[in-house]
Amino acid sequence: MAIYKHADLTDLKKRLTPLGIFIVFCLVVLVARLFYLQIVMGNDYRTWSDRNRISKQWVPALRGNILDREGRLLVSNKPSFDLLVTRAYLKTEILDAVRFINTFLDLDLEDPEVLARKIQRNNRFKPLTIRRDLSREQLALVESHRLDDRLDGFDIEVSHIREYRLGEAGAHLWGYLGEISELQLERMDVETTVDGRKYRLGSTLGKFGLEAMLESYLKGVDGTLPVEVDARGRVHEEIRFASILPFNMTEEPQHGLDVFTTIDLDLELTGYQTFTPEETGALVALHVPSGDILAMVSRPSFDPHQFSKPLSKAAWKYLNDAALKPLTDRCVAGLYSPGSTYKPLVALAALEAGVIDEHFSVDCKGEIYLGNHSFGCWKKGGHGVVSLHNAICQSCDVWFYRVGALLGVDALASWAKRFGLGQRSPLNLNHERSGLVPSSAWKEKALKIPWQKGETLITAIGQGFTLVSPLQLALMTATIANRGTLIPPHLIKKIVSNTNGFEISPPRSEPQRMKLSAHNLNVVIEAMGAVVNQPGGTAYWFCRLPDLPIAGKTGTVQVVRKAIQKEFPKERKYKDHALFIAFAPVHDPELAVAVVVEHGEHGSSGASPKAKAVIERYFAKQRDRSGARGPVDPGHLPVTLSIPGGQR
Structure with missing residues (x-):
């Protein structure tokens, strides 16, 4: 019996030995594998795990401020809560999700399909504003x-x-x-401009004015921040100790540069509110x-805030009003x-060409003939015998017809260009026109x-083909005030x-100095x-200040034939344009102003009071600098006088 048991145990041991070796081998392999996963590859797997729950959040840099010459804010930044969507985490079809969020938040999207296509083209893991x-x-x-599943993939970003x-x-x-367009993004190398400022689909950039011209200065460099996200892709919390992460996801945003303009806030508001x-x-x-x-005042204007959102139909209709x-x-x-x-x-x-002197006079009888064609003066009865002084003071057309004929259009064109007319300024504004x-x-x-001789006559009174911008008129006026020195604006x-x-x-462009006769x-x-x-001057009743001598010139520009004006006397669009240029003081001038009021009828009553208000405000500030720190109180603006009389 004992012998049987011994033989049986021996046989059992022989059978169990390979099994034991196999089990030990498996344990060794398991321990080795665990060692490899936990020790050798531990950091890598931890990194991959973190990448699944940690996302890189875009941190837009603050855009630089725009300030006036005294350091007062004109354009700044304010907080905004933005709606973002990440395509990878949407639980429904993109178009269905867009239609839902449009109805849910009353976004008033005009075409949800356009937005859906935009989301489809965006990187599925990158949030899109x-x-x-x-x-x-x-x-x-x-x-x-x-907790609403239909909001999966949507998030709020400050x-x-x-x-x-x-x-x-x-x-x-x-x-x-x-918002940056897809075409603009395609033109950029790896979503960056040449100066390293990053953009993505949904980013904003300057489209017009100084915002566009100074984009590379105003836009900062965006940063990134690690955040923990849940299974739905929603931001759970910011990673407070980003330094412990095995990979770097933090880039501090760099603030854009501040731009100090030459604009005076008070004068800008004063000029705007005179219209x-x-x-x-x-x-x-x-x-x-x-x-x-x-x-620089342009009316009518628009509210630039509305471009931060898709434009409503009413806003779009107004902005595109022909x-x-x-x-x-x-x-x-x-x-x-x-x-x-002019x-x-x-x-x-x-005077400079020597075709007349200061004593040159013309007998104005209300019109002048060239062949069979009559060229009339604005004063039907005529001004009588007019000297240079009174021709400018009373704006006699006949006197300038005669002078224009003597000077010739080509000589006049040469002088006009020397005074800054018919050419773009060095401001580098893309929308500026040369005239x-x-x-x-x-x-x-x-x-x-x-060219016809009669065209020279009407050119001499500022009509015909000649076209200038208000900035060019102001530059011409300042050049006269500077006694022949053109200082680029x-x-x-x-x-x-x-x-x-x-x-x-x-950098500033060098002044262009002309050698002009001081006497002229x-x-x-x-x-x-x-x-x-001077009594009788065309702006005497509308622009005169008792303690400040102002030099100026009124202008009235006919926009349609007189017959049309007579047929539709109440239609504003057929009335003449009103213009006025001025500088002050007459001697040792500091300020030059040009005003154009479309269909304002007379330069004297329609335009000169606006220049007067700006001039008055400027010199009031000079007298009392302590009162210039805050914006103009609209209730204390100079008012436009309404005094009967005045022409041109």
Whole structure:
């Protein structure tokens, strides 16, 4: 019996030995595998795990501020709650999700299919901003329905949008932001511009005005931040100790640079508020000694805030109104015949050319004939015998017909260009237009027909083919005030980093000095002073200030034939344009102003009071600098006088 048991156990041991070896081998392999996973590959698997629950959140950099010459904010940033969507975490079809969120938050999307296609083209794991600046009510709706599966893939991000502190005032100058287009992104190398500033689908950039012109300065460098996300892709919390992560996901955003403009906030507001809501036109104010632009007003204007969201149908209809053209910056893109504001330049050119002297006189009988064609003066009965001084003071057309014929259109064109007309300024605004200073060669080339003598006569009174912008008129005026020195206009005072104080001073174009006769300049300037300060001057009742001598020139530009005006006497669109140029004081001038009021009828009553208000405000600040720290109180603006009389 014992022998049987012993043999049996021996046999059992033989059978169990291979099994034991196999079990030990498996344990060794298991331990080795665990060692490999936990020790050798532990950091890698931990990193992969973190990458599944940790996402990189885009942190937009604050855009640089735009300030006036005294450091007062014109454009800044304000917090915004934005709605984002991440395609990978949507639980429904993209179009269904878009239609749901549109109805749920009342986003008023005009075409959900367009947004759906945009989401489809975006990287499935990259959030796409679909609506900025949600209201409190919309934000509350999202937060109170967090557990709704239909909101999977949608999230809220706190960012910043632009705040245009003056509203519609100055909107054409500051411009506005808009969402980057897919075409623009395609043109950029790896979603960056050449200066390293990153963009993504949904990013904003400057589309117009200074926002566009100074994009590379105003836009900062965006950063990134690690955040923990749940299974639905929603941000759970910010990773507070990002340094413990085995990979770097933190990049601090770099603030954009602040831009100090040459604009004076008070003068900008004053000029803007001198226009009634029904009036259209422009006003430009220049600092004569430096060329600094102190105000650029274009009416009608628009609210730049509305571009932070998709435009409503009503807003789009207004902005595309063919008659009002609110998006047109009339200061640099509005082109007008200069009318009688051209006359001081014509007189000065004739004096310098030697075709007349200061005693040259003409007997104005209300019209002049060239062949069988009559060229009339604005004063039907005529001015009688008129000297140069009174021709400018009373704006006699017949006198300038005679002088224009003596001078010739080509000589006049040469002088006009020397005073800054018919050419773009060095401001580098993309929407600026050059205008037109006609010559015989220009007409032959452009229209294939020769110049006519009668065209020279109407050119001499600022009508015909000549087209200038309000900025060019202001520059011409400042050049006369500077006694023949053209100082190119400037908009940017300095660009400053608010983190380290680094400062950039934009280069300025060199002044262009003309060798003009001091006596001839005195003759023309004294006549311009008489326009405002001498009884009988066309702006005497509307622009005169008792303690401040102003030099100026009124202008009235006919836009349609007189027969049409008589047929529709109440139609504003057929009324003449009103223009006025001025500088002050007459001697040692500091400020030059040009005003255009479309269909304002008379330069004297329609335009000169607006220039007067800006001039008055400027010199009030000079007298009391302590009162210039805050914006203008609209209740204390100079009012436009309404005094009977006045012409041109």
